[in-house]
Amino acid sequence: MAPPCQGIGSQCRGVPVTLRVGALEEGTASLDHEATWLIGHTERITFYDLWEDEGELYVDAMLHVPCRFLQRDGLRVRCTAHGFTGALPAGPRKPSQPRRLEHDRFLVVENRRTAVRRLPPPARSLPVLKSGNPCALASCRTADNLRGAACCRDLQIEIMCTKRQRKLEALVRSRRSPYLCKVERAGDYSIEAEIISACGYLDDDGVGCSLHNRRRADGRPAKPDLCSEWPPRKQSLHPGCVFARRGMRPG
Secondary structure (H helix, E strand, O other): OOOOOOOOOHHHOOEEEEEEEEEHHHOHHHHHHHHHHHHOEOOOEEEEEEEEEOOEEEEEEEEOOOEOOEEEEOOEEEEOOOOOEEEOOOOOOOOOOOOEOOOOEEEEEEOOEEEEEEOOOOOOOOOOOOOOOHHHHOOOEOOOOOEOOHHHOEEEEEEEOOOOOHHHHHHHHOEOOOOEEEEEEOOOOEEEEEEEOOEOOEOOOOOOEOOOOOEOOOOOEOOOHHHOOOOOOOOOOOOOOHHHHHOOOOO
């Protein structure tokens, strides 16, 4: 279904949305982990402010995934759904969003707000397993066939979108696959989707986690807890995942 656009514009290259992080009843400690994990995926998502309303934590964001109907020829474009033509639109601004800073400093979520914290490595860093990080040589891949650390490169998001917001839903559903796909309505107030957007906490090797083994000042792990939990029993894993093959727990 093509969105009801009136011409070529910034919506051809991105969509502004509000993402649900979680319920306040989950507790601040849990939400800090959830929010740190979510705002880490900066490759194709620009994150703005975290905010609360009616017992929920949200974050405003921009999804930098072009419309599948946008056909580009140099600096000219054509909408294959409506026939519009014109110059390539500038698209939404995509500012730098570093998560790893200098001198062991990181941007994380603390007390449900973003904050820069120094998270020094442990005095003696242990490998994930005796043989080192098993993900380093894994053949897992994302849907765009990029190999390595697939579970750190794509994620499921919940987009706040009521049934009356038909234009917003159409804009989301028209994004280019596989960068944004598997869009399903979760209920009257939101839709779910899968987006490929690599995590900014990845090490320089593109596989290891720079937060691994680091701790916050209060003793909590800096690495989001869901990155160390085994996925639900019926959840399918990425092709080539070493944990699915060997039955190991992620570290």
